Amino acid sequence: MxxxxxxxxxxxxxxxxxxxxxxxxxxxxxxxxxxxxxxxxxxxxxxxxxxxxxxxxxxxxxxxxxxxxxxLTSICISYISIIQMIQLPMIAALSVAAGGGTISKSASISPQIQVPAIIVSYLCIGIGLPLAFALDVLFWARLLDRSLPDKQHTVQDMILCGPWGQALQVLGSVVLSDSFADYTRGTFLTAQTAGAVGYTSIFAGLLY
The missing domain is CATH 1.20.1270 (Substrate Binding Domain Of Dnak; Chain:A; Domain 2)
Incomplete structure (x- = not known):
């Protein structure tokens, strides 16, 4: 069955x-x-x-x-399929976030379009971040296990440099621009909160 x-x-x-x-x-x-x-x-x-x-x-x-x-081995194979599909939405979500931040920073678009793109990008990071942390734990566990050749350890180090750190830094720099100040909606999307959100985002990206 x-x-x-x-x-x-x-x-x-x-x-x-x-x-x-x-x-x-x-x-x-x-x-x-x-x-x-x-x-x-x-x-x-x-x-x-x-x-x-x-x-x-x-x-x-x-x-x-x-x-x-x-x-009974089909249980393990099914579990592997679950992990494979989890990884593929994770990569897509983080790549979308990085792309949204880059477009918001580089393209000449109005704050009415820029801020919703920033919000969607942060939501995509929220989708992929827990999965990225889980995979990072696995990568570090294998990195500390010296049963693998050194060249494979180097590859694993590079995998840790994922797109979400870049996405957080780019989005933070966009938020620190005048996008929130020009948008000004509600109590969160204002110039007063732009500094806290922007610097926190950049700091989190640098930590990664």
Missing amino acids: FLVPQGTGILAVILHELDYQFNGLHVISYILWLLMIALLLGMLAIYTARCVVFLRDVIGSLQHDISETAC
Whole structure:
């Protein structure tokens, strides 16, 4: 039964990375990804209930039926598909944020267009930031594990220089310009808050 979420997850990754894209294909891949997560959780709940109710039968199957043991590896494969799809929306979100900051800084656009682009860019950073922190922990763990060759450690160091640090610095510099002062909406998008937001954003980007 774990082959069902495994196949659904693999199909979601393939559709997301397919070279021949059409409008809506990414949405279909996300739907399949969510369906795979639901299927995997459902199958795990059913298998756990089976282990609780029929523990002796499960142990006997694992000892004597190789297909029972082999199919349990589909759980790990499904989990890998979940991680792959999480990483691909993360990269897209952080790249969008960096692009939004660059356009807001370089293009001659009005504050009425510039400030909404800044807000959307910060929202994209909020989407990708927790995932980036999680992956950074994994990278540092492997970096401290000296079982890998030195050249691979260098590559991992470069991976840590991701787009979100650049995005935070660019967005901070844009906020420190007169965009908030010219926009002036509500209590947050004003000249009084521009300094705090801008310098905090630049400092956070430098820390990364």
